Amino acid sequence: MDLVIVDYKAGNVQSVQFALERLGVQATLSCDFETIKAADKVIFPGVGEASSAMAQLRARNLDKLLPTLEQPFFGVCLGMQLLCEHSEEGDTDLLGIIPLPVKRFETDLKVPHMGWNQLEKLQSPLFEGITEREYAYYVHSYYVPLSEYTIAQTSYPEPFSAALQYKNFYAAQFHPEKSGPAGSQILKNFLAL
Amino acid sequence: MLTKRIIPCLDIKNGRTVKGVRFENIRDAGDPVELAKWYAEQGADELVFLDITATNEERKTFAELVRDIARHIDIPFTVGGGISAVADVEVLLQAGADKVSINSAAIRNPQLVEDLAKRFGSQCVTVAIDTKYTEATGWKVYARAGTVETEHATVDWAKKVVELGAGEILLTSMNNDGTKAGFALDITKAVSEAVSVPVIASGGAGTKEHFADAFQEAQADAALAASLFHFRELDIPDLKTYLKTEGIVVRI
Incomplete structure:
Protein backbone atom coordinates (compact mmCIF):
# COMPACT_ATOMS: atom_id res chain seq x y z
CA MET A 1 0.00 0.00 0.00
CA ASP A 2 1.24 3.45 -0.91
CA LEU A 3 0.71 5.60 2.16
CA VAL A 4 1.64 9.28 2.08
CA ILE A 5 1.89 11.71 5.01
CA VAL A 6 1.37 15.28 3.86
CA ASP A 7 4.53 17.13 4.88
CA TYR A 8 3.91 20.86 4.90
CA LYS A 9 6.34 21.87 7.68
CA ALA A 10 3.52 22.67 10.08
CA GLY A 11 2.95 19.44 11.85
CA ASN A 12 3.70 16.53 14.09
CA VAL A 13 4.80 14.74 10.96
CA GLN A 14 7.63 12.81 12.56
CA SER A 15 5.48 11.41 15.38
CA VAL A 16 2.85 10.16 12.94
CA GLN A 17 5.51 8.52 10.79
CA PHE A 18 7.02 6.80 13.85
CA ALA A 19 3.58 5.60 15.00
CA LEU A 20 3.04 3.98 11.60
CA GLU A 21 6.52 2.51 11.73
CA ARG A 22 5.57 0.85 15.05
CA LEU A 23 2.71 -0.77 13.13
CA GLY A 24 5.22 -2.03 10.58
CA VAL A 25 4.09 0.41 7.89
CA GLN A 26 6.47 2.63 5.96
CA ALA A 27 4.89 5.92 4.94
CA THR A 28 6.28 8.44 2.48
CA LEU A 29 6.56 12.06 3.59
CA SER A 30 5.66 14.38 0.76
CA CYS A 31 4.28 17.77 -0.16
CA ASP A 32 4.41 16.93 -3.85
CA PHE A 33 1.11 17.31 -5.68
CA GLU A 34 1.48 14.21 -7.89
CA THR A 35 2.82 11.95 -5.13
CA ILE A 36 -0.10 12.79 -2.84
CA LYS A 37 -2.62 12.45 -5.65
CA ALA A 38 -1.33 8.98 -6.55
CA ALA A 39 -1.29 7.64 -2.96
CA ASP A 40 -3.62 4.82 -1.85
CA LYS A 41 -4.19 6.59 1.44
CA VAL A 42 -3.25 10.00 2.80
CA ILE A 43 -2.60 11.13 6.37
CA PHE A 44 -2.71 14.85 7.11
CA PRO A 45 -1.15 15.70 10.48
CA GLY A 46 -0.91 19.10 12.05
CA VAL A 47 -0.13 21.04 15.16
CA GLY A 48 0.28 24.76 15.46
CA GLU A 49 -1.66 27.74 14.26
CA ALA A 50 -4.36 27.67 11.56
CA SER A 51 -3.48 30.71 9.44
CA SER A 52 0.22 29.84 9.16
CA ALA A 53 -0.66 26.24 8.33
CA MET A 54 -3.01 27.45 5.56
CA ALA A 55 -0.21 29.69 4.25
CA GLN A 56 2.09 26.66 4.10
CA LEU A 57 -0.56 24.68 2.20
CA ARG A 58 -1.19 27.52 -0.25
CA ALA A 59 2.53 27.93 -0.86
CA ARG A 60 2.57 24.32 -2.07
CA ASN A 61 -0.73 24.55 -3.98
CA LEU A 62 -2.09 21.87 -1.66
CA ASP A 63 -5.18 23.97 -0.87
CA LYS A 64 -6.28 23.18 -4.42
CA LEU A 65 -5.31 19.52 -4.39
CA LEU A 66 -6.56 18.21 -1.05
CA PRO A 67 -10.29 18.92 -1.63
CA THR A 68 -10.15 16.91 -4.89
CA LEU A 69 -8.76 13.72 -3.34
CA GLU A 70 -10.92 10.61 -3.45
CA GLN A 71 -8.80 8.05 -1.57
CA PRO A 72 -9.24 7.46 2.19
CA PHE A 73 -7.87 10.53 3.93
CA PHE A 74 -7.17 11.04 7.63
CA GLY A 75 -6.72 14.50 9.15
CA VAL A 76 -5.25 14.64 12.66
CA CYS A 77 -5.68 17.49 15.20
CA LEU A 78 -5.06 20.72 13.29
CA GLY A 79 -5.23 18.50 10.21
CA MET A 80 -8.89 17.88 11.12
CA GLN A 81 -9.67 21.54 11.68
CA LEU A 82 -8.08 22.58 8.38
CA LEU A 83 -10.59 20.40 6.51
CA CYS A 84 -13.42 22.61 7.78
CA GLU A 85 -14.83 25.89 6.48
CA HIS A 86 -13.57 28.65 8.74
CA SER A 87 -11.67 28.96 12.03
CA GLU A 88 -11.94 31.55 14.75
CA GLU A 89 -8.18 31.11 15.13
CA GLY A 90 -6.79 34.11 13.26
CA ASP A 91 -10.20 34.47 11.48
CA THR A 92 -8.92 31.98 8.91
CA ASP A 93 -10.60 30.55 5.83
CA LEU A 94 -9.81 26.82 5.75
CA LEU A 95 -9.87 24.17 3.01
CA GLY A 96 -13.67 24.12 3.01
CA ILE A 97 -14.00 20.37 2.47
CA ILE A 98 -16.30 19.74 5.43
CA PRO A 99 -19.00 22.41 5.88
CA LEU A 100 -18.35 23.04 9.57
CA PRO A 101 -16.93 25.87 11.68
CA VAL A 102 -13.96 25.75 14.08
CA LYS A 103 -14.53 27.63 17.34
CA ARG A 104 -12.48 28.62 20.36
CA PHE A 105 -13.30 27.00 23.71
CA GLU A 106 -15.29 29.48 25.79
CA THR A 107 -15.12 27.92 29.22
CA ASP A 108 -13.88 28.49 32.74
CA LEU A 109 -11.83 25.31 32.36
CA LYS A 110 -8.17 25.51 31.39
CA VAL A 111 -7.40 26.14 27.72
CA PRO A 112 -5.63 24.46 25.90
CA HIS A 113 -7.69 21.32 26.54
CA MET A 114 -4.55 19.30 27.31
CA GLY A 115 -4.34 15.67 28.39
CA TRP A 116 -6.31 12.44 28.26
CA ASN A 117 -10.07 12.54 27.76
CA GLN A 118 -12.72 10.00 26.81
CA LEU A 119 -14.09 9.04 23.39
CA GLU A 120 -17.85 8.51 23.38
CA LYS A 121 -20.65 7.58 20.97
CA LEU A 122 -18.23 5.83 18.64
CA GLN A 123 -19.83 5.16 15.28
CA SER A 124 -17.36 4.30 12.57
CA PRO A 125 -15.17 1.42 11.39
CA LEU A 126 -12.36 3.77 12.48
CA PHE A 127 -13.18 2.72 16.06
CA GLU A 128 -13.36 -1.03 15.48
CA GLY A 129 -12.09 -2.72 18.65
CA ILE A 130 -12.17 0.52 20.68
CA THR A 131 -14.47 0.54 23.70
CA GLU A 132 -16.75 3.42 24.64
CA ARG A 133 -15.03 5.88 27.01
CA GLU A 134 -11.55 4.87 25.91
CA TYR A 135 -8.99 7.60 26.63
CA ALA A 136 -7.23 9.58 23.92
CA TYR A 137 -4.65 12.36 24.15
CA TYR A 138 -5.71 15.89 23.26
CA VAL A 139 -3.98 19.23 23.06
CA HIS A 140 -5.96 22.02 21.40
CA SER A 141 -7.65 25.37 22.05
CA TYR A 142 -10.16 25.27 19.17
CA TYR A 143 -12.81 22.67 18.43
CA VAL A 144 -15.40 21.56 15.89
CA PRO A 145 -18.98 21.47 17.28
CA LEU A 146 -21.11 18.34 17.06
CA SER A 147 -22.66 17.80 13.63
CA GLU A 148 -24.16 15.18 11.37
CA TYR A 149 -20.56 14.27 10.40
CA THR A 150 -19.47 13.58 14.00
CA ILE A 151 -18.41 9.93 14.46
CA ALA A 152 -17.15 10.29 18.07
CA GLN A 153 -17.47 12.92 20.74
CA THR A 154 -15.63 14.14 23.83
CA SER A 155 -16.77 16.59 26.50
CA TYR A 156 -14.92 19.67 27.78
CA PRO A 157 -17.25 20.46 29.46
CA GLU A 158 -19.73 20.48 26.55
CA PRO A 159 -19.55 17.69 23.95
CA PHE A 160 -17.61 18.48 20.75
CA SER A 161 -16.50 16.48 17.69
CA ALA A 162 -13.69 14.08 18.65
CA ALA A 163 -13.77 12.68 15.12
CA LEU A 164 -15.48 13.40 11.81
CA GLN A 165 -16.26 11.62 8.59
CA TYR A 166 -17.35 13.31 5.40
CA LYS A 167 -17.23 11.10 2.29
CA ASN A 168 -13.63 9.77 2.08
CA PHE A 169 -12.36 12.32 4.61
CA TYR A 170 -11.86 10.98 8.13
CA ALA A 171 -10.50 13.18 10.88
CA ALA A 172 -9.61 13.11 14.58
CA GLN A 173 -9.16 16.02 16.96
CA PHE A 174 -7.12 13.85 19.34
CA HIS A 175 -3.66 12.49 18.59
CA PRO A 176 -3.88 8.77 17.73
CA GLU A 177 -0.08 8.74 17.35
CA LYS A 178 0.23 9.71 21.05
CA SER A 179 -2.72 7.81 22.51
CA GLY A 180 -1.08 4.54 23.51
CA PRO A 181 -2.37 1.17 22.25
CA ALA A 182 -5.88 2.57 21.54
CA GLY A 183 -4.38 5.22 19.28
CA SER A 184 -2.37 2.59 17.41
CA GLN A 185 -5.54 0.58 16.90
CA ILE A 186 -7.30 3.59 15.39
CA LEU A 187 -4.41 4.14 12.96
CA LYS A 188 -4.52 0.45 12.10
CA ASN A 189 -8.26 0.73 11.47
CA PHE A 190 -7.67 3.63 9.09
CA LEU A 191 -5.09 1.59 7.19
CA ALA A 192 -7.66 -1.22 6.87
CA LEU A 193 -10.41 1.02 5.41
CA MET B 1 -13.77 13.93 31.65
CA LEU B 2 -10.28 15.32 31.24
CA THR B 3 -8.01 13.43 33.64
CA LYS B 4 -5.36 14.75 35.99
CA ARG B 5 -1.94 13.83 34.63
CA ILE B 6 0.89 11.96 36.37
CA ILE B 7 4.28 12.84 34.90
CA PRO B 8 7.60 11.15 35.71
CA CYS B 9 10.61 13.37 35.01
CA LEU B 10 13.89 11.93 33.72
CA ASP B 11 17.17 13.81 33.96
CA ILE B 12 19.45 13.09 31.02
CA LYS B 13 23.20 13.45 30.84
CA ASN B 14 25.17 12.37 27.78
CA GLY B 15 22.15 10.51 26.51
CA ARG B 16 21.71 8.47 29.71
CA THR B 17 19.33 8.80 32.64
CA VAL B 18 21.02 9.98 35.79
CA LYS B 19 19.93 9.40 39.38
CA GLY B 20 20.49 5.75 40.10
CA VAL B 21 17.32 3.98 39.26
CA ARG B 22 16.12 0.79 40.88
CA PHE B 23 14.42 -1.33 38.30
CA GLU B 24 14.92 -5.04 38.45
CA ASN B 25 12.84 -5.81 35.42
CA ILE B 26 14.51 -3.35 33.12
CA ARG B 27 17.49 -4.46 31.12
CA ASP B 28 19.20 -1.10 31.28
CA ALA B 29 17.69 1.51 33.57
CA GLY B 30 20.25 4.03 32.36
CA ASP B 31 18.70 3.82 28.90
CA PRO B 32 16.08 6.58 28.68
CA VAL B 33 14.14 4.74 25.97
CA GLU B 34 13.83 1.55 28.03
CA LEU B 35 12.78 3.52 31.08
CA ALA B 36 10.30 5.62 29.12
CA LYS B 37 8.68 2.52 27.64
CA TRP B 38 8.32 1.05 31.11
CA TYR B 39 6.69 4.23 32.41
CA ALA B 40 4.29 4.30 29.46
CA GLU B 41 3.24 0.72 30.25
CA GLN B 42 2.82 1.65 33.91
CA GLY B 43 0.25 4.28 32.94
CA ALA B 44 2.29 7.49 33.02
CA ASP B 45 0.27 10.12 31.19
CA GLU B 46 3.24 12.04 29.86
CA LEU B 47 7.00 12.16 30.34
CA VAL B 48 9.44 15.01 30.81
CA PHE B 49 13.09 14.71 29.77
CA LEU B 50 15.47 17.33 31.11
CA ASP B 51 18.88 17.63 29.49
CA ILE B 52 21.29 18.56 32.25
CA THR B 53 24.39 18.52 30.07
CA ALA B 54 26.07 21.80 29.45
CA THR B 55 27.94 21.83 26.17
CA ASN B 56 26.57 22.26 22.66
CA GLU B 57 28.27 19.09 21.54
CA GLU B 58 26.35 17.10 24.14
CA ARG B 59 23.11 18.79 23.13
CA LYS B 60 23.39 17.23 19.70
CA THR B 61 23.35 13.88 21.43
CA PHE B 62 20.15 14.94 23.17
CA ALA B 63 18.39 15.72 19.87
CA GLU B 64 19.31 12.26 18.62
CA LEU B 65 17.94 10.78 21.82
CA VAL B 66 14.68 12.72 21.42
CA ARG B 67 14.28 11.13 18.00
CA ASP B 68 14.90 7.71 19.46
CA ILE B 69 12.34 8.30 22.22
CA ALA B 70 9.73 9.51 19.72
CA ARG B 71 10.32 6.41 17.63
CA HIS B 72 9.52 4.09 20.52
CA ILE B 73 7.08 5.87 22.84
CA ASP B 74 3.35 6.23 22.15
CA VAL B 89 13.14 24.23 19.53
CA GLU B 90 12.75 23.53 15.85
CA VAL B 91 15.33 20.73 16.07
CA LEU B 92 13.61 19.14 19.08
CA LEU B 93 10.07 19.36 17.68
CA GLN B 94 11.19 17.99 14.33
CA ALA B 95 12.85 15.13 16.19
CA GLY B 96 9.41 14.26 17.56
CA ALA B 97 9.07 16.04 20.92
CA ASP B 98 5.51 17.18 21.63
CA LYS B 99 6.36 20.12 23.84
CA VAL B 100 9.45 22.00 24.91
CA SER B 101 10.05 23.52 28.29
CA ILE B 102 11.99 26.75 28.66
CA ASN B 103 13.09 28.35 31.88
CA SER B 104 16.10 30.69 32.19
CA ALA B 105 15.91 31.67 28.52
CA ALA B 106 12.40 33.04 29.06
CA ILE B 107 13.70 35.17 31.93
CA ARG B 108 16.64 36.46 29.89
CA ASN B 109 14.48 37.06 26.84
CA PRO B 110 10.69 36.98 27.38
CA GLN B 111 10.22 37.66 23.67
CA LEU B 112 11.34 34.06 23.07
CA VAL B 113 8.04 32.79 24.54
CA GLU B 114 6.07 34.89 22.10
CA ASP B 115 8.27 33.89 19.16
CA LEU B 116 7.88 30.19 19.98
CA ALA B 117 4.11 30.44 20.43
CA LYS B 118 3.72 32.24 17.10
CA ARG B 119 5.99 29.87 15.27
CA PHE B 120 4.94 26.52 16.72
CA GLY B 121 1.69 27.24 18.63
CA SER B 122 1.13 27.73 22.37
CA GLN B 123 0.26 24.06 22.83
CA CYS B 124 3.93 23.06 22.60
CA VAL B 125 5.38 25.84 24.78
CA THR B 126 5.74 24.97 28.46
CA VAL B 127 7.38 27.59 30.65
CA ALA B 128 9.15 26.08 33.65
CA ILE B 129 9.30 28.29 36.73
CA ASP B 130 11.63 27.57 39.65
CA THR B 131 10.32 29.40 42.68
CA LYS B 132 11.47 29.92 46.23
CA TYR B 133 9.77 31.48 49.24
CA THR B 134 11.51 33.55 51.87
CA GLU B 135 9.80 35.71 54.44
CA ALA B 136 11.57 38.76 53.16
CA THR B 137 10.71 38.33 49.47
CA GLY B 138 7.61 36.12 49.29
CA TRP B 139 7.54 33.68 46.34
CA LYS B 140 10.20 34.74 43.83
CA VAL B 141 11.31 33.29 40.50
CA TYR B 142 14.85 31.88 40.30
CA ALA B 143 16.97 31.46 37.17
CA ARG B 144 19.89 29.26 36.16
CA ALA B 145 18.76 26.05 37.80
CA GLY B 146 17.65 27.89 40.89
CA THR B 147 20.93 29.65 41.59
CA VAL B 148 20.01 33.24 40.79
CA GLU B 149 17.13 35.19 42.32
CA THR B 150 15.25 37.34 39.82
CA GLU B 151 13.11 40.43 40.29
CA HIS B 152 9.94 38.53 39.36
CA ALA B 153 7.19 37.67 41.83
CA THR B 154 6.02 34.17 40.89
CA VAL B 155 2.34 34.78 40.19
CA ASP B 156 3.09 37.90 38.14
CA TRP B 157 5.70 36.07 36.11
CA ALA B 158 3.31 33.17 35.43
CA LYS B 159 0.66 35.62 34.21
CA LYS B 160 3.20 37.37 32.03
CA VAL B 161 4.46 34.25 30.25
CA VAL B 162 0.89 33.10 29.62
CA GLU B 163 0.10 36.49 28.07
CA LEU B 164 3.16 36.01 25.89
CA GLY B 165 1.86 32.65 24.70
CA ALA B 166 2.91 29.89 27.12
CA GLY B 167 0.47 26.97 26.86
CA GLU B 168 1.41 25.36 30.17
CA ILE B 169 3.30 26.18 33.38
CA LEU B 170 5.63 23.73 35.10
CA LEU B 171 5.97 25.12 38.63
CA THR B 172 8.76 23.76 40.86
CA SER B 173 9.02 24.87 44.45
CA MET B 174 12.67 24.88 45.50
CA ASN B 175 11.60 24.93 49.15
CA ASN B 176 9.80 21.62 48.69
CA ASP B 177 11.96 19.90 46.07
CA GLY B 178 13.66 16.84 47.52
CA THR B 179 11.89 17.07 50.88
CA LYS B 180 9.18 14.45 50.21
CA ALA B 181 7.01 16.57 52.50
CA GLY B 182 4.44 17.43 49.83
CA PHE B 183 3.98 19.95 47.03
CA ALA B 184 3.90 23.69 47.73
CA LEU B 185 0.12 23.92 47.75
CA ASP B 186 -0.26 27.65 48.37
CA ILE B 187 1.83 28.91 45.45
CA THR B 188 0.58 26.14 43.15
CA LYS B 189 -2.99 27.15 43.89
CA ALA B 190 -2.21 30.84 43.49
CA VAL B 191 -0.63 30.26 40.06
CA SER B 192 -3.34 27.83 38.95
CA GLU B 193 -6.04 30.38 39.81
CA ALA B 194 -4.15 33.23 38.18
CA VAL B 195 -3.62 31.68 34.73
CA SER B 196 -5.94 30.14 32.16
CA VAL B 197 -3.52 27.39 31.05
CA PRO B 198 -2.75 24.04 32.73
CA VAL B 199 -0.31 24.02 35.66
CA ILE B 200 2.02 21.13 36.56
CA ALA B 201 2.91 20.90 40.26
CA SER B 202 6.50 19.85 40.91
CA GLY B 203 8.79 19.43 43.90
CA GLY B 204 8.15 17.66 47.17
CA ALA B 205 6.06 14.59 46.30
CA GLY B 206 6.55 11.89 48.91
CA THR B 207 3.23 10.06 49.27
CA LYS B 208 0.03 9.37 47.32
CA GLU B 209 -1.80 11.81 49.55
CA HIS B 210 0.50 14.59 48.36
CA PHE B 211 -0.75 14.07 44.81
CA ALA B 212 -4.37 14.19 45.95
CA ASP B 213 -3.64 17.49 47.74
CA ALA B 214 -1.98 18.94 44.63
CA PHE B 215 -5.03 18.12 42.52
CA GLN B 216 -7.80 18.92 44.99
CA GLU B 217 -6.48 21.64 47.22
CA ALA B 218 -4.00 23.32 44.88
CA GLN B 219 -6.04 22.68 41.70
CA ALA B 220 -3.02 21.52 39.72
CA ASP B 221 -3.80 19.92 36.36
CA ALA B 222 -0.82 17.59 36.50
CA ALA B 223 1.83 16.53 39.00
CA LEU B 224 5.44 15.66 38.35
CA ALA B 225 7.92 13.61 40.34
CA ALA B 226 11.32 12.04 39.69
CA SER B 227 13.10 9.99 42.35
CA LEU B 228 9.84 8.93 44.01
CA PHE B 229 9.00 7.00 40.84
CA HIS B 230 12.57 6.10 39.86
CA PHE B 231 13.28 4.47 43.21
CA ARG B 232 9.87 2.83 43.15
CA GLU B 233 8.82 4.30 46.45
CA LEU B 234 5.51 4.81 44.72
CA ASP B 235 4.27 2.93 41.66
CA ILE B 236 2.00 4.72 39.22
CA PRO B 237 -0.76 2.04 39.13
CA ASP B 238 -1.05 2.16 42.95
CA LEU B 239 -1.03 5.94 42.92
CA LYS B 240 -3.77 6.13 40.29
CA THR B 241 -5.94 3.55 42.04
CA TYR B 242 -5.69 5.61 45.22
CA LEU B 243 -6.50 8.88 43.43
CA LYS B 244 -9.55 7.27 41.88
CA THR B 245 -10.88 6.22 45.29
CA GLU B 246 -10.41 9.85 46.34
CA GLY B 247 -12.74 10.91 43.54
CA ILE B 248 -10.00 12.31 41.31
CA VAL B 249 -10.40 11.59 37.62
CA VAL B 250 -7.42 9.60 36.33
CA ARG B 251 -6.75 7.38 33.33
CA ILE B 252 -6.52 3.76 34.43
Missing part, protein backbone atom coordinates in the same frame (compact mmCIF):
# COMPACT_ATOMS: atom_id res chain seq x y z
CA ILE B 75 2.53 8.84 24.81
CA PRO B 76 3.36 12.56 24.71
CA PHE B 77 6.60 13.95 26.06
CA THR B 78 8.18 17.30 26.84
CA VAL B 79 11.87 18.08 26.56
CA GLY B 80 13.81 20.84 28.24
CA GLY B 81 17.20 22.00 29.38
CA GLY B 82 19.43 24.58 27.80
CA ILE B 83 16.94 25.76 25.18
CA SER B 84 17.65 29.37 24.29
CA ALA B 85 16.56 29.97 20.71
CA VAL B 86 13.83 29.23 18.19
CA ALA B 87 16.30 27.09 16.25
CA ASP B 88 16.87 24.81 19.28
